[in-house]
Amino acid sequence: MSPPDPIKFLLVDDIEENLRALEALLRRDGLILIKARSGMEALELLLEHEFALALLDVQMPGMDGFELAELMRGTERTRGVPIIFVTAAATDEGRRFRGYEAGAVDFIYKPIDPLILKTKAQVFFDIARQHRLLARQKEEIARGAAELRTALDRLQAHTDNSPLAIVEFDDGLRLTAWSKGAERMFGWTSANMIGHRLDELGWVPEACVGRLTEMFRATLADASHSRGHDEVRCRTRDGAMLDCEWYSSVLRRPDGSAISLSVQILDVTARHKAEATQKLLIGELNHRVKNTLANVQAIATQTLRYTRSPEQFSATFTGRIQALSRVHSMLSSTTWQGASLAELVHDQLDLGVIDADRLSVSGPEVKLSPQTALRLALILHELFTNAVKYGAFSTAAGNVALLWTVEGDRLALRWQETGGPRVQAPTKRGFGSTLIENSLKSDGGAATASYRGDGVVWDLTMPLDSPEAINMRDPDNASDSTRHGAPAQTAATGIEGRSFLVVEDEPLVALDLVCVLEDAGASVCGPAGTVAEALELIESATFDAAFLDGNLHGAAVDEVAAALTRRGIRFAFVSGYGRQNLPQAFASAPVVGKPFTPRQIMEEAARLTAAPGNVVRLRAGEQG
Known part of the structure; x- marks a missing residue:
């Protein structure tokens, strides 16, 4: 802190010796003595300086001390300057009265007693010094108050502009503060909320009020508590529900008692939705990847079943995978x-x-959904490949006409070969023709092949309103349908003679399931590719157990699982989804992940049809 400003006294006397005597007696640190030889000179000095005391000689030529005092009292600037008259007329009561009337606070009589002079001057010096100190403190307080107001305004601006809702409760859990952020977040104004308890207005659902009240009371009572966190569902004024995170802290007095509870509320609804979406997308990605792998596995398995040599398998399998890759x-x-x-x-x-x-x-122009495009790409690949190998494109004169029309919500497609080698209906059904006919039929479509003298004709119809309308099919209807790569029938598997319902919307995967079960000596009901088909088969068909896809054309399978459960039929999910994405009401049902091995399917089939308490495992060397 800087040293205080010096105090100034005014000494007025027409005799220089008297002024020097006063100066000698009053001189001290922190005091400036300013001298005037007349009333007019004194008035000029009074306009220039701030004096803490004026010592005026009464007897002066021209303007005496009384006249000077009266002029000082008549001016705003000098009205508050204390005046002590210096006079030799000690017994003149009239002059004393006139002096007090002119504004004097005291008299000093000549000859001057140094002690009296110094004592009285000290009083006014101390008063002036204290006045200066108080004025300085007042300025500092005013400056501090201004800085505090600025800080509070800045804090209020941050609070009002914050995305957080900032609220405050007293020790009775009544709201005492409600920020602009809270108004924006919840819709109620501060006038609506301040003074109300936590359980009023329906802002916090009743299910949360008791828990929060108990927690906040414990927080307020715990002097060591610094910060709390909780997740609360809050209701807005228009009835919407928000997922919120509450961060609480307690303002306390020096003795540790609670003043208020401050809560900063963060709306995490969007974050929770994003997390749920991310979880769903990860599940969908996992499902899609595993379904793709299951399809590749099925392509490999079924290609092997219908090829004669490794070279033929390599060419056929590679072509199909490349077609899948290109689409x-x-x-x-x-x-x-x-x-x-x-x-x-x-x-x-x-x-x-x-x-x-x-x-x-x-x-x-026909726009196909992604899944439909994937399946139809394989259909076209097989049609073109067979035409090159065995049909119209295998001769120089052959041609193909590919025509399609759209009638309402259905696509009709014709593949017609002419000018190629003579063809006749195959004596054995191939992998491709079986896939086309069965899968299109399960999707509400139809597939028929006509074997004419100059070429084969395929007529395909399928619905376009479903994203899963067209399924992947293989039109390998050539006569070389010998099952060179088919697995040989093995020893007893435990499911011979059993019947299984297969519910699967991926036709290649469904065909693979059917082949595994039938090769093991079981019979198959289905496959069903939609919820409606599955429910119909559950009501009308007889079977021992079921394999159920975790999702059918984007539809949940809860209803199918419930129908199986009502009939007391045990089932297993076959899915690319993880357990968390399958119907939670059927969490006890086993899950076979895609892609699967024949061994996994056979072991699960045996478990599903085994007597309660029996554990079924394949022996080493058995199918799988």
């Missing part, structure tokens, strides 16, 4: 928004294995 790339370029039927056809032409002039294409 994946096509869908990725559109962020999986789908593909057009014409794009799938041109993809086959871009391979360069056929002359585009020998293919006639006609049909309107």
